Amino acid sequence: MPLDPAQLATLAAILRRGSFDRAAAELGVTQSAVSQRLRALEEQVGMVLVQRGPPATGTQAGARLAQHAEQLALLESRALHQIGQVERPGGQVSVAVNADSLATWFPEALARAQDSAPGLQFNLRVDDEGHSADWLREGRVMAAITATATPLRGCDAIFLGRMRYLATASPGFVARYFPVGLTPEAMARAPVLLFDAKDRLQDRWVDAHVAPTDLPPPPRHVMPSSEAFQQGARHGLAWGLNPELSVRADLASGALVELRPDTPVDVALYWQVSRLMRPGLAPLTDSLRQVALARLLPAEAPRTTAPAP
Structure with missing residues (x-):
């Protein structure tokens, strides 16, 4: 029935x-x-x-x-x-998005989409880019910003660009914990920021740019907010990988410094959208591609690319 x-x-x-x-x-x-x-x-x-x-x-x-x-x-x-x-066509649009995109370039895309389709209303679910695809896979959203390149069943995966992350901390934090450089022993003592329990970005950076170590893990502060994550680094609470988009001003002013210059981690982002819903989401898809083209890095392979968790 x-x-x-x-x-x-x-x-x-x-x-x-x-x-x-x-x-x-x-x-x-x-x-x-x-x-x-x-x-x-x-x-x-x-x-x-x-x-x-x-x-x-x-x-x-x-x-x-x-x-x-x-x-x-x-x-x-x-x-x-x-x-x-x-x-005016409209309706509720449910999207899973990673917090760093939401804190930087994603709202601009939403505003552009509403300019072309004023009836759209957005309902966002925030999750790590390595796990946001689960929301789409389980049928709880219509589309997702994700690090998953392989299209999910019934979906299209559109490459948007690479979000660059930099390992940053306050100058005082660096002077306190790394007086002789980024040794494995110093990294094991220095507090680190995590977005949530699923966040492995900092561990991957240490493995790639310091050295894998069997030492006990350092103190960890869980900070499930992109803005608070950056503030925690700025105020000397810990070090962490912040989006370059959000820390440019802090780096220019000296409020933050890179732990090791020229060691970015780039995360490739994809727009996974249900094929059934793609016509209805066309204004949003178009605006996402336009804003991502302007704000994110292109497809050329970076030195260090973080795989999806």
Whole structure:
């Protein structure tokens, strides 16, 4: 039996807004109607779709069906625009993106996309570029900025460019921990920044540019924010690999210095987009390619390229 579009739209609104009353306000119906639609949909599919919260969150099945609903709405809006029935195509666009792109060049691309398609509304999920493809693989987003070059099943992978990272720290930190240079023993003592538990970029830089070591790992500060990560390095908390895009001013002013000049790590970024959704996401895809061309490095092989974790 086909799923009811109104019930699917209601499920998506509940998960997007985080509550039944806010979903009701968005849809212009009563809260009772929202509850009835969700109950009918759960009875039809035979499983719980929403954890009531607060906030209301989706079960795995609920999140998948809500994503399906938003995909249908986006494609329908584009089709209606093409036949002249709506002036501005739009809809909810869910994308997984790495934090460093979000903190540097990605918002410019979103703004350009909205200029050409003002009805688009963006719902972003932030994860490491080596793992953001999982969101797309599991059907929780329509597209992803990822380090995964091989197209996922049903997707196209478009090379965007290389994001360059530099190993940076404050001058005081370097003087304190590396008075005689970057020896393995000094690296084992010097605190290091990690974005999260999945972050291996710093370890790969040490292996490539200092030396692999069997010494105990150094103290590690987990800093799950690109801005805080850079601030931690600037204030002498630890060293870490920051995007060149975000630390140019600090390097020019001397607030940060490279631990070892001319030893960048470049991470290749790809736009993985569902082929089904590619027409609906065309304005975003076009703007991403334009901004990436201007902000990221081209495809020439760098000295040190970080593989996907």
